[in-house]
Amino acid sequence: MSEAVLYSLVVGATVGLAAGYLGSIMVLEKMALVGDALSHVALPGLALGVLLNFNPLIGGFAFLFISAVVIWYLGRVTKLSFETLVGATFTLALAIGILLFGNNLDALEEALFGDITAVGLAEAGAAVVISIVVISLTRLIYRKIVLGLISEELATSKGISVARTNLLYLLLVSLTVAIGIQITGTLLVGFLVVTPAAAAKTVSANLSRYFKLSAIFGAVSAVSGILLSRYFNILPGPLVVISGIAIFVVVIVIRWRMKLTS
Amino acid sequence: MAAADNNGDNFILQVSNLTVEISNQPIINNLDFKIKRGITLAIVGPNGAGKTTLFRALLNLVPYTGKIEWSGKIKIGYVPQILSVRDIPISVKEFLALKNESEEDMKAALTSVGLEGEAVLEKSLAILSGGQMRRVLIAWAIVDNPDVLLFDEPTSGVDVDSEEAIYGMLRKLTAKNEITLLLISHDLHIVREYSDYALALNKCIVFFGESPEVMNPETQKLIYGEPICKEYGEAHV
Numbered sequence: 344m345s346e347a348v349l350y351s352l353v354v355g356a357t358v359g360l361a362a363g364y365l366g367s368i369m370v371l372e373k374m375a376l377v378g379d380a381l382s383h384v385a386l387p388g389l390a391l392g393v394l395l396n397f398n399p400l401i402g403g404f405a406f407l408f409i410s411a412v413v414i415w416y417l418g419r420v421t422k423l424s425f426e427t428l429v430g431a432t433f434t435l436a437l438a439i440g441i442l443l444f445g446n447n448l449d450a451l452e453e454a455l456f457g458d459i460t461a462v463g464l465a466e467a468g469a470a471v472v473i474s475i476v477v478i479s480l481t482r483l484i485y486r487k488i489v490l491g492l493i494s495e496e497l498a499t500s501k502g503i504s505v506a507r508t509n510l511l512y513l514l515l516v517s518l519t520v521a522i523g524i525q526i527t528g529t530l531l532v533g534f535l536v537v538t539p540a541a542a543a544k545t546v547s548a549n550l551s552r553y554f555k556l557s558a559i560f561g562a563v564s565a566v567s568g569i570l571l572s573r574y575f576n577i578l579p580g581p582l583v584v585i586s587g588i589a590i591f592v593v594v595i596v597i598r599w600r601m602k603l604t605s
Numbered sequence: 606m607a608a609a610d611n612n613g614d615n616f617i618l619q620v621s622n623l624t625v626e627i628s629n630q631p632i633i634n635n636l637d638f639k640i641k642r643g644i645t646l647a648i649v650g651p652n653g654a655g656k657t658t659l660f661r662a663l664l665n666l667v668p669y670t671g672k673i674e675w676s677g678k679i680k681i682g683y684v685p686q687i688l689s690v691r692d693i694p695i696s697v698k699e700f701l702a703l704k705n706e707s708e709e710d711m712k713a714a715l716t717s718v719g720l721e722g723e724a725v726l727e728k729s730l731a732i733l734s735g736g737q738m739r740r741v742l743i744a745w746a747i748v749d750n751p752d753v754l755l756f757d758e759p760t761s762g763v764d765v766d767s768e769e770a771i772y773g774m775l776r777k778l779t780a781k782n783e784i785t786l787l788l789i790s791h792d793l794h795i796v797r798e799y800s801d802y803a804l805a806l807n808k809c810i811v812f813f814g815e816s817p818e819v820m821n822p823e824t825q826k827l828i829y830g831e832p833i834c835k836e837y838g839e840a841h842v
Contacts, residue, residue, distance in 0.1 A: 371692075371693055486703055489695070489703065490703050492689060492693060493689055493690050493693065493700075493703075494685050494687070494688050494689070496661065496664070496666055496683070496685050497683060497688075499664075499666055500664045500666060500683050501704075544694060547694040548694055548728075548729035548731075548732075549694060549695060549696035549698075549699055549727075550695050550699050551699065552694070553694045
């Protein structure tokens with residue numbers, strides 16, 4: 344196995360794990376489309392990176408980070424849902440991003456669809472470190488978020504700041520989306536935080552199984568998508584999505600058969 | 606206003622001149638009452654009278670003016686009226702662990718609400734019946750041994766037989782552990798039967814006293830009848 348393949352698989356596995364784990368909360372929060380829409384906010388940052396000659400992923404993350412803070416703040420002030428606010432900002436970000444890329448269509452294509460072949464040792468190392476940080480911090484706030492979902496009043500009465508927890512969560516989503524863009528691009532990265540969790544929820548009766556399965560499905564989708572892309576020599580993003588959907592379908596069929604036999 | 610008991614000073618909660626406004630609308634105005642440790646206080650009144658808002662103020666979840674004094678460091682267990690648990694894949698054990706991770710305490714709490722701890726712990730909340738769910742909620746409220754329980758309509762969505770059973774169990778539980786219970790209820794029979802004191806709210810009208818006294822037909826008519834306050838802020842009865 345070449346180094347390039349190894350690096351891409353390392354990125355796929357770790358980002359898939361982190362995205363699946365984080366996504367399990369997103370699906371519970373009924374914010375599945377937020378992760379998808381939020382990912383497009385990275386586009387202007389990626390474009391600035393290309394235009395000004397710095398790592399586009401840093402630009403993408405900066406835009407995601409700032410947008411997450413702004414969306415969180417607007418949510419608190421206006422009491423509008425995250426979905427509404429993300430919906431309002433992501434199309435604007437998409438438009439600005441496309442304008443900034445201008446005629447640099449190769450770079451735009453890479454931003455939209457990802458380029459796992461560009462991943463080297465530094466990117467793989469960063470993905471591992473960031474994924475570990477994301478998973479560890481998410482573990483810390485998981486119970487708080489679940490309690491907040493069950494009842495915001497209960498969480499507040501136990502001294503949990505639901506708003507601060509939500510902000511940290513949004514920032515973790517931004518980080519994960521930023522590193523996930525390498526694999527699938529901005530257009531498809533939302534998949535990584537939604538579909539694995541949706542599949543896991545279908546066959547889980549408790550939280551522990553749910554978030555573990557979600558993380559595993561995320562990693563398996565990413566790794567198998569990347570391997571298939573090497574085999575067929577095409578972009579990994581769509582194949583990652585197709586692998587994840589295949590897992591989802593298998594899970595649905597298993598559940599259906601279990602119901603039939605019970 | 607009369608207090609529940611003015612003999613001695615073993616009051617666990619003293620509320621004076623409590624006023625709560627939400628979006629500039631007065632919800633509770635100059636409310637006074639105090640209760641002793643170990644009693645059950647029912648809070649009654651029509652929709653919009655401020656019952657849940659009172660709980661939220663007692664839990665410091667809404668801004669208010671006036672005084673709410675709990676005696677010393679007390680632990681409060683709160684079960685709100687609406688809990689969104691049906692769509693979350695969470696087991697009874699994981700739910701209880703959000704408050705107390707000791708499995709021994711979980712089993713004890715489940716047993717005291719009439720559920721078989723071992724069998725129920727691994728069940729998903731989504732598959733519990735209404736009555737079982739309410740019992741689990743009560744177990745959830747008591748699993749970390751609180752001094753005070755605040756219950757917002759503890760038996761909503763439960764059939765009449767289960768309702769009586771749940772209140773009977775709550776009565777035993779509060780007596781055994783000397784828990785002070787504050788409960789919001791629309792069921793006047795339950796209030797008469799299971800509470801020591803009642804606080805009847807209807808914005809400008811407040812009755813407070815022993816339950817049979819407060820729950821007489823005249824008071825009920827005043828509380829649940831036509832709006833009687835022409836001007837907000839009339840004197841308490």
